Amino acid sequence: MPYIKIELTREGVTREQKQRLIKGVTDLMSDTLNKDPHLTHVVIQEIDLDDWGYAGEQVSVLREKGITADKK
Amino acid sequence: MPYIKIELTREGVTREQKQRLIKGVTDLMSDTLNKDPHLTHVVIQEIDLDDWGYAGEQVSVLREKGITADKK
Amino acid sequence: MPYIKIELTREGVTREQKQRLIKGVTDLMSDTLNKDPHLTHVVIQEIDLDDWGYAGEQVSVLREKGITADKK
Amino acid sequence: MPYIKIELTREGVTREQKQRLIKGVTDLMSDTLNKDPHLTHVVIQEIDLDDWGYAGEQVSVLREKGITADKK
Amino acid sequence: MPYIKIELTREGVTREQKQRLIKGVTDLMSDTLNKDPHLTHVVIQEIDLDDWGYAGEQVSVLREKGITADKK
Amino acid sequence: MPYIKIELTREGVTREQKQRLIKGVTDLMSDTLNKDPHLTHVVIQEIDLDDWGYAGEQVSVLREKGITADKK
Numbered sequence: 001m002p003y004i005k006i007e008l009t010r011e012g013v014t015r016e017q018k019q020r021l022i023k024g025v026t027d028l029m030s031d032t033l034n035k036d037p038h039l040t041h042v043v044i045q046e047i048d049l050d051d052w053g054y055a056g057e058q059v060s061v062l063r064e065k066g067i068t069a070d071k072k
Numbered sequence: 073m074p075y076i077k078i079e080l081t082r083e084g085v086t087r088e089q090k091q092r093l094i095k096g097v098t099d100l101m102s103d104t105l106n107k108d109p110h111l112t113h114v115v116i117q118e119i120d121l122d123d124w125g126y127a128g129e130q131v132s133v134l135r136e137k138g139i140t141a142d143k144k
Numbered sequence: 145m146p147y148i149k150i151e152l153t154r155e156g157v158t159r160e161q162k163q164r165l166i167k168g169v170t171d172l173m174s175d176t177l178n179k180d181p182h183l184t185h186v187v188i189q190e191i192d193l194d195d196w197g198y199a200g201e202q203v204s205v206l207r208e209k210g211i212t213a214d215k216k
Numbered sequence: 217m218p219y220i221k222i223e224l225t226r227e228g229v230t231r232e233q234k235q236r237l238i239k240g241v242t243d244l245m246s247d248t249l250n251k252d253p254h255l256t257h258v259v260i261q262e263i264d265l266d267d268w269g270y271a272g273e274q275v276s277v278l279r280e281k282g283i284t285a286d287k288k
Numbered sequence: 289m290p291y292i293k294i295e296l297t298r299e300g301v302t303r304e305q306k307q308r309l310i311k312g313v314t315d316l317m318s319d320t321l322n323k324d325p326h327l328t329h330v331v332i333q334e335i336d337l338d339d340w341g342y343a344g345e346q347v348s349v350l351r352e353k354g355i356t357a358d359k360k
Numbered sequence: 361m362p363y364i365k366i367e368l369t370r371e372g373v374t375r376e377q378k379q380r381l382i383k384g385v386t387d388l389m390s391d392t393l394n395k396d397p398h399l400t401h402v403v404i405q406e407i408d409l410d411d412w413g414y415a416g417e418q419v420s421v422l423r424e425k426g427i428t429a430d431k432k
Contacts, residue, residue, distance in 0.1 A: 036357055075403070115269075237392055
């Protein structure tokens with residue numbers, strides 16, 4: 001009975017990317033823990049950039065400064 | 073001090089249904105655990121169908137296939 | 145696809161009371177929204193009294209002062 | 217590694233107030249627990265008044281009756 | 289800035305399996321959304337079987353009846 | 361009606377520090393948003409080091425390597 005909540009900043013995640021996240025997490029539960037996918041629920045929640053704080057700053061402010069969450 | 077979070081797919085839940093959920097959950101806490109309703113908070117969060125995954129698929133895709141969450 | 149999280153102070157909730165909460169919430173989703181119980185998951189999380197704050201005080205301190213969450 | 221979720225009724229919280237919440241919570245983690253702000257994430261979630269229940273009533277109904285959450 | 293919460297029934301998940309879940313979810317965020325792993329936090333929460341309800345029953349009761357969450 | 365959840369790694373947070381967190385967050389809601397403290401609930405959840413992942417690693421592993429969350 002896994003339930004997985006994914007919280008992300010709202011920055012243009014596509015429907016197809018969401019599908020890949022859902023499929024990927026469900027497969028991970030199945031492959032690692034042998035969980036029946038019919039008992040795995042995944043919820044994605046996008047958060048506006050004004051509503052996510054990191055290092056004491058709104059992400060909207062960080063993005064204005066050119067600071068991204070991209071992998072280096 | 074109960075706090076209850078209800079996550080649901082966004083599929084036309086009415087204001088009146090939400091009121092019934094809130095009343096029902098609060099009464100359940102009061103009847104089962106003798107909790108003062110003034111200390112019971114209930115939060116309902118509707119989730120877009122692209123953002124809820126079940127059995128590895130987006131619910132939006134399941135609905136397109138005619139698969140519902142209705143009671144049989 | 146409802147998922148419901150119930151957070152409660154840890155104050156002697158019995159296994160039988162938990163079963164009543166789970167049954168009650170699942171029935172409420174079924175009666176109010178016609179949701180299939182096989183798609184309804186309920187998670188109960190008990191919180192230690194030092195870890196729940198109300199009105200700026202730990203509930204453990206409130207309980208020492210004789211302040212309860214009981215219905216009047 | 218603190219993660220903090222703030223859930224609030226959606227009642228005109230400004231961008232500047234959100235920034236104060238984010239800064240305030242991050243500083244609290246740093247001052248009280250010596251946590252590196254680069255490991256502190258804060259997420260604010262505003263909840264519509266129909267979706268928050270208190271004492272068995274929707275907050276939207278309480279507000280119509282003139283009942284606020286303001287400090288006395 | 290992803291934050292992922294994984295809720296699971298407490299049924300003997302090993303430390304090594306938890307590490308695989310954490311690695312797998314973090315890689316998924318990196319591969320799908322190009323997210324820097326230093327901004328990805330994953331929290332696993334195991335839930336006692338009395339505290340997880342499915343189809344209106346405690347999972348502890350379902351397990352006594354021989355009903356598992358295993359993949360068929 | 362604010363509800364605040366604080367998730368922290370379980371690393372010796374004292375009862376007194378928890379009280380400071382609860383008081384600090386409640387005051388912040390009152391000072392910034394004029395919220396009545398009797399409507400503010402704060403829940404602290406400590407997470408075992410094996411259950412928190414950062415940058416793809418369990419925090420327990422990071423701590424063994426001498427990597428802390430301390431402010432520099």
